[in-house]
Amino acid sequence: xxxxxxxxxxxxxxxxxxxxxxxxxxxxxxxxxxxxxxxxxxxxxxxxxxxxxxxxxxxxxxxxxxxxxxxxxxxxxxxxxxxxxxxxxxxxxxxxxxxxxxxxxxxxxxxxxxxxxxxxxxxxxxxxxxxxxxxxxxxxxxxxxxxxxxxxxxxxxxxxxxxxxxxxxxxxxxxxxxxxxxxxxxxxxxxxxxxxxxxxxxxxxxxxxxxxxxxxxxxxxxxxxxxxxxxxxxxxxxxxxxxxxxxxxxxxxxxxxxxxxxxxxxxxxxxxxxxxxxxxxxxxxxxxxxxxxxxxxxxxxxxxxxxxxxxxxxxxxxxxxxxx
Numbered sequence: 001x002x003x004x005x006x007x008x009x010x011x012x013x014x015x016x017x018x019x020x021x022x023x024x025x026x027x028x029x030x031x032x033x034x035x036x037x038x039x040x041x042x043x044x045x046x047x048x049x050x051x052x053x054x055x056x057x058x059x060x061x062x063x064x065x066x067x068x069x070x071x072x073x074x075x076x077x078x079x080x081x082x083x084x085x086x087x088x089x090x091x092x093x094x095x096x097x098x099x100x101x102x103x104x105x106x107x108x109x110x111x112x113x114x115x116x117x118x119x120x121x122x123x124x125x126x127x128x129x130x131x132x133x134x135x136x137x138x139x140x141x142x143x144x145x146x147x148x149x150x151x152x153x154x155x156x157x158x159x160x161x162x163x164x165x166x167x168x169x170x171x172x173x174x175x176x177x178x179x180x181x182x183x184x185x186x187x188x189x190x191x192x193x194x195x196x197x198x199x200x201x202x203x204x205x206x207x208x209x210x211x212x213x214x215x216x217x218x219x220x221x222x223x224x225x226x227x228x229x230x231x232x233x234x235x236x237x238x239x240x241x242x243x244x245x246x247x248x249x250x251x252x253x254x255x256x257x258x259x260x261x262x263x264x265x266x267x268x269x270x271x272x273x274x275x276x277x278x279x280x281x282x283x284x285x286x287x288x289x290x291x292x293x294x295x296x297x298x299x300x301x302x303x304x305x306x307x308x309x310x311x312x313x314x315x316x317x318x319x320x321x322x323x324x
Contacts, residue, residue, distance in 0.1 A: 002301075002304065003300055003307075005019055005023065006056070017057075027199060029196070029199060029281055030201045035225070036059075036201045036203055037059060039223045039277075053310070054209055054215075054306075055205065055308055056206050056208075056301050056306070056308050057304060058203060058205075058297040058300035060201075060296060062142065062292055062293045063199050064142035064292075065143040065146030065289055066143070067082070067196065068081040068082055070197070079137050079138075081143070081147070081193045081194070082135075082147060082191050082192060083101075083147035083148045083192065083193075084134045085148055085151040085152045085191075086133065086134050087155035087187065088188070089169065089172060089187070091176055092173065093124055093169055093173040094124045095126070095169070096125075097113070097128065098128045098131040098133065098134050099127060099131060099134065099148045100131055100136020100137070100138075101129060101136060101144050101148055102129055106144065108127075108139075108145065108148070109129055110231050111145060111149065111230025111234060112127050112145070112148065112149050112152050113125045113127050114231055115149055115152065115153055115228075115287075116153060116156045119153050119157065120160055134189070141291070141292075142291030143291075145230060145285070145287045145289065146198055146281075146287060146288075146289055150283050151192035152190075154190040158188035162186050162188070192284070194283060195282070198281045198288055198289060200289055200290060202225070202293055202297055203297065204221065204300075205220070205301055206220050206247075206270075206304070208302065208306055208309060210309070216270075217302060218270055218271065219271050219273070220243055220271070220272050221273045221274075221275075222243055222274045223275045224290065225276075225277035225279050226276050226277070226278065226290055228278060228280050228285055228286035229276070229278065229287075230287065232276065238290055238291065238293075239290060239293055240294065242290075242293060242295045242296075244269055244298075245264075246294060246295035246299045247268070247269075247270070247298055247302055248262075248268075249317070251264070251268075254317050306318060
């Protein structure tokens with residue numbers, strides 16, 4: 001659709017930003033659409049003034065965290081849309097959060113730890129990954145922070161309520177050891193799924209140089225309303241890494257190349273710039289999904305930048321030797 005928006009602009013003469021503004025519709029729980037679009041407009045004009053040609057943009061919403069009703073009735077899936085966690089206080093005064101997900105580089109354990117620590121006002125929080133004692137359904141659809149992150153905070157609130165009637169965290173953990181007849185266990189279980197999809201309104205801008213023999217991405221700008229961040233630097237890293245994956249999909253990666261299948265490295269990576277907005281979602285933590293956000297926007301912004309050079313970009317990877 002973002003390629004279509006560019007072609008509408010090209011053929012009607014309507015400004016790239018204006019054609020998107022004209023096609024906006026009412027969006028529910030996706031963040032600050034106005035501010036993200038204004039930021040994209042500001043950066044797009046800046047890049048066009050500097051580079052002239054080879055500048056392309058994408059303005060989009062990434063949806064995440066489908067609930068059970070959506071998964072089962074619409075997606076015809078046998079996997080529900082909720083996740084559960086267990087929170088407990090151990091004998092050394094640590095609040096332990098057990099989740100079923102494994103970490104694939106997203107740093108979800110650190111992000112959930114930060115959210116729970118903030119909720120409790122207590123730093124001794126540890127997140128245990130890959131626990132099969134709690135119900136969970138894996139890492140997919142940018143859902144982990146929306147399901148497990150929210151469930152963790154709900155469980156932490158329940159835990160805090162139990163502890164507050166007995167003393168502070170350290171006192172209660174000692175009481176569990178020295179006076180177990182007063183308190184044998186402090187734990188809480190919670191499950192969570194979203195009421196509906198939660199969106200992340202976003203935009204990307206690519207700047208490319210080159211010709212029909214090959215192009216290189218020089219600069220890449222990302223803006224997204226990510227809601228409340230469990231860990232801001234991890235979120236930025238995910239967005240940049242995902243965008244680089246999209247760049248690889250457009251310029252380098254071809255499964256037909258066999259053993260010479262190419263993926264982008266730091267040598268091919270452009271200079272990245274990321275700006276985040278933080279409009280809370282309507283979930284207990286206020287988080288939004290960002291897992292697929294990077295590649296989602298990068299394919300379109302890079303292809304539109306290639307088109308802005310006067311080249312065709314209608315298939316991936318970018319075919320060499322074509323001119324419009």
